[in-house]
Amino acid sequence: MKFAPFVNLLTGQGAEAWDILTESRLALDRGEDVIVLSIGDPDFQTSAFVVNAAIEAMRNGDTHYTELEGRQSLRRAIAEKASRSAGIAIDGDWVTVLAGTQNAFYSACRCLFGVGDEVIVLDPAYVTYEASIASTGARQVRVPQPSDSGFRPDIEAISRAITPSTRGIVFSNPSNPTGVALTLSELEGLARLAVDHDLWVLVDEVYGDLVFDGTHHSIMGMPGMLERTVTVSSVSKSYAMTGWRCGWAIGPPELGEHLRKMALINLYGLPGFVMEAADAALRHGDQEIEVARDTYRERRNLVVEKLQAARALPVLVPEAGMFLMADVRAHNPDANSFAWDLYKTTGVSVLDAGAFGVTSQGWIRISYGVDEQRLEEACRRIIAFTHS
Ligand SMILES: Cc1ncc(COP(=O)(O)O)c(C=O)c1O
Numbered sequence: 171m172k173f174a175p176f177v178n179l180l181t182g183q184g185a186e187a188w189d190i191l192t193e194s195r196l197a198l199d200r201g202e203d204v205i206v207l208s209i210g211d212p213d214f215q216t217s218a219f220v221v222n223a224a225i226e227a228m229r230n231g232d233t234h235y236t237e238l239e240g241r242q243s244l245r246r247a248i249a250e251k252a253s254r255s256a257g258i259a260i261d262g263d264w265v266t267v268l269a270g271t272q273n274a275f276y277s278a279c280r281c282l283f284g285v286g287d288e289v290i291v292l293d294p295a296y297v298t299y300e301a302s303i304a305s306t307g308a309r310q311v312r313v314p315q316p317s318d319s320g321f322r323p324d325i326e327a328i329s330r331a332i333t334p335s336t337r338g339i340v341f342s343n344p345s346n347p348t349g350v351a352l353t354l355s356e357l358e359g360l361a362r363l364a365v366d367h368d369l370w371v372l373v374d375e376v377y378g379d380l381v382f383d384g385t386h387h388s389i390m391g392m393p394g395m396l397e398r399t400v401t402v403s404s405v406s407k408s409y410a411m412t413g414w415r416c417g418w419a420i421g422p423p424e425l426g427e428h429l430r431k432m433a434l435i436n437l438y439g440l441p442g443f444v445m446e447a448a449d450a451a452l453r454h455g456d457q458e459i460e461v462a463r464d465t466y467r468e469r470r471n472l473v474v475e476k477l478q479a480a481r482a483l484p485v486l487v488p489e490a491g492m493f494l495m496a497d498v499r500a501h502n503p504d505a506n507s508f509a510w511d512l513y514k515t516t517g518v519s520v521l522d523a524g525a526f527g528v529t530s531q532g533w534i535r536i537s538y539g540v541d542e543q544r545l546e547e548a549c550r551r552i553i554a555f556t557h558s
Pocket residue numbers: 210269270271272273296342345346374376403404405406412416417
């Protein structure tokens with residue numbers, strides 16, 4: 171039987187980079203001595219009060235169909251949090267609850283972009299953006315954020331990439347894989363382009379709570395941006411809730427109407443008990459965020475210090491999130507083959523960052539989503555490998 175051409179869009183660039191994750195997880199299950207630093211799933215447990223909120227809701231019969239756009243109370247809690255990072259008041263009507271950042275990103279793409287459109291994507295970019303944009307029929311235009319300037323946005327290059335067909339600019343802030351958190355002036359530069367050329371901005375802020383130094387800024391709060399920004403995020407990384415699949419899109423209520431109809435034909439509403447858990451996390455989980463941020467900051471410092479002190483690999487010090495980029499070009503220009511050699515020799519599994527775009531070719535992405543002891547051991551093995 172034949173499948174639709176759509177299925178060909180589902181394999182993004184560098185999908186094979188993930189083979190190392192699959193293989194190392196299987197090895198871990200077999201009890202082998204491997205350290206998996208190729209995925210960004212927090213190693214903390216979801217807090218008991220959050221789990222209890224879900225259990226209580228289930229016991230109380232919250233196991234039926236729910237509101238397609240999400241529960242009022244949760245939408246308000248999300249809007250309150252977003253208002254704080256945007257510095258402006260955002261109403262709960264601007265929020266649609268969806269199944270994680272990923273689902274929110276994809277759903278937003280389907281509502282914003284279409285055949286013949288060009289969408290500017292800051293490169294390197296989170297891997298799933300490519301297929302999400304391609305699914306709309308739009309063409310993605312990757313604009314490199316050069317590694318020799320720390321993978322920071324090149325506003326001039328972005329400006330040059332804009333054509334009459336450009337409909338939007340897409341990026342994550344803070345970024346996966348680079349850990350770059352955009353400054354106010356960088357965001358102003360992007361906002362100016364969006365306003366001047368009447369573009370949508372679709373921004374993924376899933377790591378917004380995990381900025382180590384300074385503050386996370388939301389572009390939607392900037393002049394002229396509220397009506398043209400769609401912000402997607404979730405409870406996944408902030409509250410160690412990746413498996414709960416609760417996220418959202420924030421944008422003009424008219425977009426909310428479209429997203430609601432999209433939810434009708436696919437998601438059909440999130441489970442009520444999941445929304446109750448997310449509501450509890452958002453309203454009472456500030457301490458969880460602080461612990462996560464402090465823990466990741468300490469782990470980041472540990473990896474940076476170890477790798478730099480041993481002159482193992484040049485690293486880009488991440489400002490946020492749970493990943494660190496290291497340049498392996500002096501050892502092997504092919505970072506995928508470096509990653510496999512490292513894994514086969516030492517059992518440490520890292521990811522070829524070339525999977526995120528051409529700009530990050532020759533770099534690996536190291537996750538610090540494991541405890542300090544294993545992280546220290548991983549650094550010891552990486553250092554020994556690079557010195558051998
Ligand atoms: C930049 C980015 N966006 C989205 C996601 C997926 O988040 P969620 O679990 O909310 O779908 C990830 C997960 O690693 C990510 O790194």
